[in-house]
Amino acid sequence: MLSGKRMTTLLKGQPPVESGHSHQTETPGAVHHEPGFWRRYIFSTDHKTIGIQYALTALVFLLFGFSLMMLMRWQLAYPTKELPVLGRWLDKVLPANLMTNGVMSPDLYNALGAMHGTIMVFLGVVPLAVGAFGNYVMPLQIGAPDMAFPKLNMLSYWTYFAGGAVMLIGFFVPGGAANSGWTSYPPLADFATQGQTVWLIGMVFLITSSLLGAINFITTIIQLRTKGLSWMRLPFFVWSQLVTSFLLLLAFPPLEAAGILQLMDRVAGTCFFLPSGLVVGGEPLTMTIKGAIGAVSGGGTPLLWQHLFWFLGHPEVYVLILPAMGIVCEVIACNIRKPIWGYRLLVYSVFVLGFLSFIVWAHHMYMTGMGTKISAFFQTTTIMISVPSVVILTALLVSLWGGTIRFTVPMLFALGFLPMFGIGGLTGIPLATNATDSYLHDSYYVIGHFHYIVAPGSIFALFAGIYHWYPKATGRMMNAAWGRAHFWLSLVFMNGIFMPMFLMGMAGVGRRWYDAGASYDLARGVLHWNEPMSISAWLLGLSQIPFIINFFWSMKHGEKTSDNPWEAVTLEWSAPSPPPHGNFVTPPVVYRGPYEYSVPGHPRDFIPQSEPGPELDGSMNPIKPTQTK
Numbered sequence: 317m318l319s320g321k322r323m324t325t326l327l328k329g330q331p332p333v334e335s336g337h338s339h340q341t342e343t344p345g346a347v348h349h350e351p352g353f354w355r356r357y358i359f360s361t362d363h364k365t366i367g368i369q370y371a372l373t374a375l376v377f378l379l380f381g382f383s384l385m386m387l388m389r390w391q392l393a394y395p396t397k398e399l400p401v402l403g404r405w406l407d408k409v410l411p412a413n414l415m416t417n418g419v420m421s422p423d424l425y426n427a428l429g430a431m432h433g434t435i436m437v438f439l440g441v442v443p444l445a446v447g448a449f450g451n452y453v454m455p456l457q458i459g460a461p462d463m464a465f466p467k468l469n470m471l472s473y474w475t476y477f478a479g480g481a482v483m484l485i486g487f488f489v490p491g492g493a494a495n496s497g498w499t500s501y502p503p504l505a506d507f508a509t510q511g512q513t514v515w516l517i518g519m520v521f522l523i524t525s526s527l528l529g530a531i532n533f534i535t536t537i538i539q540l541r542t543k544g545l546s547w548m549r550l551p552f553f554v555w556s557q558l559v560t561s562f563l564l565l566l567a568f569p570p571l572e573a574a575g576i577l578q579l580m581d582r583v584a585g586t587c588f589f590l591p592s593g594l595v596v597g598g599e600p601l602t603m604t605i606k607g608a609i610g611a612v613s614g615g616g617t618p619l620l621w622q623h624l625f626w627f628l629g630h631p632e633v634y635v636l637i638l639p640a641m642g643i644v645c646e647v648i649a650c651n652i653r654k655p656i657w658g659y660r661l662l663v664y665s666v667f668v669l670g671f672l673s674f675i676v677w678a679h680h681m682y683m684t685g686m687g688t689k690i691s692a693f694f695q696t697t698t699i700m701i702s703v704p705s706v707v708i709l710t711a712l713l714v715s716l717w718g719g720t721i722r723f724t725v726p727m728l729f730a731l732g733f734l735p736m737f738g739i740g741g742l743t744g745i746p747l748a749t750n751a752t753d754s755y756l757h758d759s760y761y762v763i764g765h766f767h768y769i770v771a772p773g774s775i776f777a778l779f780a781g782i783y784h785w786y787p788k789a790t791g792r793m794m795n796a797a798w799g800r801a802h803f804w805l806s807l808v809f810m811n812g813i814f815m816p817m818f819l820m821g822m823a824g825v826g827r828r829w830y831d832a833g834a835s836y837d838l839a840r841g842v843l844h845w846n847e848p849m850s851i852s853a854w855l856l857g858l859s860q861i862p863f864i865i866n867f868f869w870s871m872k873h874g875e876k877t878s879d880n881p882w883e884a885v886t887l888e889w890s891a892p893s894p895p896p897h898g899n900f901v902t903p904p905v906v907y908r909g910p911y912e913y914s915v916p917g918h919p920r921d922f923i924p925q926s927e928p929g930p931e932l933d934g935s936m937n938p939i940k941p942t943q944t945k
Contacts, residue, residue: 359470359474360470361462361466361467361469361470362462362466362897363451363452363455363462363463363466363469364451364452364789364894364895364899366447366451366469366470366472366473367447367448367449367450367451367452367453368448368452368789369473370443370444370447370448370451370473370476371444371447371448371449371452371782373443373473373476373477373480374439374440374441374443374444374447374448375440375444377435377436377439377440377443377480378435378436378440378441378444378775379860380435381431381432381435381436381439381440382436382857382860383857384428384431384432384435385428385432385853386853386854386857387399387402387420387428388425388428388429388432389846389849389850389853389854390420390850391420391425391830391831391832392831392832392846392849392850393832393846393847393849393850393851394847395830395831395832395834396419396831397419398417398418398419399415399418399419399420403415403417403418403419403420404417404418406418410424410487410488410492411488411489411490411491411492414427414492422830423491423492423495423509424492425830426495426496426497426828426830427487427492427493427494427495427511429495429497429498429828430493430494430495430496430497430498430500430515431483431486431487431493431494431498432498433497433498434483434494434498434515434519435483436770437498437632437636437770438479438519438522439476439479439480439483439522441636441770441774441775441778442526442632442635442636443476444778445560445635445636445639445640445643445774445778446526446529446533446557446560446561446564446635446639447472447473447476447529449553449639449643449778449781449785450529450533450557450560450561450639451463451469451529452785452789453553453781453785453888454533454536454537454553454554454557455536455540455899456788456887456888456891456895456899457550457551457553457554457886457887457888458536458537458540458541458542458545458550458554458887459541459542459543459545459887459899459900459903459904459906460536460540460541460542460899461540461898461899461900461903462898462899463532463533463536464532464535464536464539464540465531465532465535468528468531468532469528469529469532471528472525472526472528472529472532473525475521475522475524475525475528476521476522476525476526478521479518479519479520479521479522479524479525480518480522482514482517482518482521483514483515483518485514486511486514486515486518487511489509489510489511489514490509490510491509491510491511492509492511493509493511493514493515494508494509494511494512494514494515495508495509495511495512496508496512497828499622499625499629500512500515500516500578500621500625501618501621501622501625502578502581502589502590502616502618502621503589503590503591503594503618505578506578506581506582506589506590507582507596507601512582513579513582513583516575516576516578516579516582517579519571519572519575520572520575520576520579523568523569523571523572523575524572526564526568527564527565527568527569527572529561529564530561530562530564530565530568531561531565533557533558533560533561534558534561534562534565537550537554537557537558537561542887542903542904542905542906543903543904543905543906544905544906544907545887545906545925546906548659548660548663548909549906549908549909549910549925550910551642551645551646551886551910552641552642552645552646552656552659552662552663552666552910553639553642553643553645553646554642555642555662555663555666556638556639556641556642556645556666557638557639557642559634559638559666559667559669559670560634560635560638560639562670563631563632563634563635563638563670563673564635566631566674567627567628567631567632567673567674568628570624570627570628571624571625571627571628573624574620574621574624574625577589578621581616585612586616587612587613587614587615587616588616588620589616589617589618589620589621590612590614590615590616590618591614591615591616591617591618592613592614592615593614594612594614600612619681619684622680622681622684623677623678623681626677626678626680626681627674627677629677629680630673630676630677630679630680631670631673631674631677633673633769634669634670634673636769636770636774637737637769637770637773637774638666638669638670639777640733640737640773640774640776640777640778641666641708641712641777643730643777643778643780643781643784644712644730644733644734644777644780645662645712646781646784646884646886647726647727647729647730647780647781647784648712648715648716648727648730648731649715649910649911649913650726650784650882650883650884650885651719651721651722651723651724651726651727651730651882652715652716652719652720652721652722652913653719653720653722653913653914653921653922654715654718654719654720654913654914655715655909655911655912655913655914656711656712656715656911657711657714657715657717658707658711658714659909659910659911661707661711662707662708662711664704665704665705665707665708665711666704666708668703668704669701669704669705669708672697672700672701672704673701675694675697676694676697676698676701677694678690678694679694679695679698679747679748679753682694682750682753682754682757683753683754683757683758688750691750695748695749695750698748699745699748702741702744702745702748705741706741709734709737709738709741712734713734720914720921724783724796724882725783725794725796725799725800725802725803726780726781726783726784727780728780728799728800728803729776729777729779729780729783729803730776730777730780732772732776732803732807733772733773733776733777733780736768736772736773736776736810737768737769737773739768740765740766740767740768740769740770740773741769743761743764743765743768743818744765744769746761747761747762747765755824756821756822758826758827758828759820759821759822759824759825759826759827760817760818760820760821760825760826760827761817761818761820761821761822762821762827763814763817763821763827764814764815764816764817764818764821765818767813767814767817768814771810771813771814772806772807772810772811772814776806779802779803779806779863782867783799784882785888786867786870787877787881787882787893788888788889788891788893788894788895789893789894790870790871790874790893790894791876791877791893791894792870792871792872792873792874792875792876792877793870793874793875793877793881794866794867794870794874795866795869795870795874798862798863798865798866799862799863799866801862802859802860802862802863802866805855805856805859805862806856806859806860809852809853809855809856809859810852810856812848812849812851812852812855812856813849813852813853813856816842816845816848816849817849819842819845820833820839820842820845823838823839823841823842824836824838824839825838825839825842832846877893878893879891879892879893880924883920883921883922884922884924885910885911885912885913885922885923885924885925886910886924886925887904887906887924887925887926889924890904890924890925890926904925904926905926905928906925906926907925907926907927907928907929908923908925908927908929909925910925912925
């Protein structure tokens with residue numbers, strides 16, 4: 317709990333006092349101690365610096381995880397052929413037998429698949445969507461000087477960083493990285509390579525980081541909103557971060573417990589997830605504990621792991637998508653110059669999504685033999701959860717009608733998000749029912765569906781957020797021409813990768829086949845898609861070069877901007893660019909809702925939340941003093 321003095325200070329909008337340097341409002345004759353390099357940039361407690369740390373680290377992991385996928389695409393397009401350029405080098409660097417004369421082994425392919433999924437989700441998208449945007453933007457949007465627990469915030473980032481470092485170590489242990497899929501299903505995962513142990517340790521770090529961040533976010537939003545910022549004046553982005561934090565807080569502990577139990581299975585000889593009577597290679601399964609070899613007692617259940625994993629796994633989808641929806645809403649509202657249609661519907665839908673996400677997890681487990689009644693329940697809840705998603709998508713689409721749309725780079729990515737997320741949602745409906753999922757399960761159809769949600773879906777929204785808030789963080793604009801090239805190339809090549817996956821999945825091609833189905837007659841008719849899909853993947857990688865150059869070049873050479881270059885209304889745009897420590901020159905006061913654009917009779921087409929004036933009702937008409945709100 318915060319001390320009474322500290323909470324009072326934060327609620328009044330005054331920056332907190334941290335050890336080593338003062339954040340207090342200076343008085344005549346006061347000595348101001350500037351923090352050194354390490355306290356300012358490395359072990360900082362400023363939410364903005366931590367947000368930037370999360371952003372840069374997550375972008376590096378996204379690039380690395382994407383690079384693993386590009387290696388996999390070579391194997392799928394040209395099975396058994398030597399990997400060009402990198403093949404011989406990887407043969408020397410990686411543990412023995414993973415590469416042979418530059419040709420990828422099945423074990424390495426499985427490891428690349430497992431680590432690609434883990435890195436992109438847990439080290440890339442979630443830290444960028446929540447850790448970076450949540451840390452940097454959310455306190456500014458609620459008028460807070462910092463997060464409620466600044467030191468806990470710093471600890472959250474460094475725990476995440478440690479988890480990422482541990483994950484990377486797994487590539488160099490004997491046998492290579494974890495190769496039991498990003499889901500780490502037992503019993504295979506219980507006696508897989510040593511990399512699986514490293515994977516589990518890394519996951520414990522990452523989950524702990526998310527829990528620390530979730531507690532901090534919830535406390536900050538509830539306790540540190542500035543004067544006048546009532547609940548229904550919160551920007552939709554803040555609502556999305558609040559619900560996401562509750563998902564992390566409630567869904568991650570079961571997986572952390574499961575990860576520790578599976579770690580015990582691997583290193584301490586327990587059998588939480590190992591059943592009796594396992595035979596491996598024609599011999600009863602044995603495990604070596606402290607140098608002694610003994611038979612496995614068994615008695616565990618692999619299905620327990622699946623339940624614990626997917627109880628997090630499906631809320632995790634909304635941990636990816638809810639912040640993305642929040643970003644898209646902010647960008648669209650700013651660039652249509654009119655209020656978002658159905659603001660309250662959006663808020664209510666986010667809460668319904670959060671609640672329903674906890675009771676749909678077993679649609680990932682239809683193949684485990686659950687009864688028809690249980691299947692019917694999860695089929696029903698899975699269809700139900702599509703309703704609030706459609707409401708949010710519809711509200712954003714309807715908002716475009718009649719708007720004076722500005723096709724800025726952030727707006728292009730936000731508009732690209734809408735149909736891509738729509739395709740991902742529609743293709744998920746066949747997976748919601750037991751009958752059709754029985755055929756499509758573990759096929760490329762599932763890969764296509766999920767990636768339309770996460771890749772051209774969530775990642776497009778994250779790019780929109782980067783382009784949108786970049787001038788707030790740096791005081792400079794990113795180059796629009798390079799940004800448009802980045803968008804259009806990414807849109808074309810992402811669809812080139814993922815659209816053919818639906819055709820391959822409906823043909824029955826399995827998602828984990830090392831040779832992409834070359835040894836199966838059923839795949840012969842669709843194998844020709846692998847080469848154009850792989851070429852699209854490599855071209856998508858090249859398409860990120862304009863973004864990388866633009867991102868770093870604009871820090872020094874981008875066009876300097878005002879504090880509010882987009883003429884937006886939410887509180888972060890009333891702070892200087894970049895914001896100082898403490899965020900605001902004077903504590904802001906909120907007088908109105910978050911999306912008051914194009915108000916009739918007003919000389920400008922936007923009214924900032926912090927601008928005094930008549931309060932407006934839902935129809936953008938002034939509320940009279942005697943009128944009931």
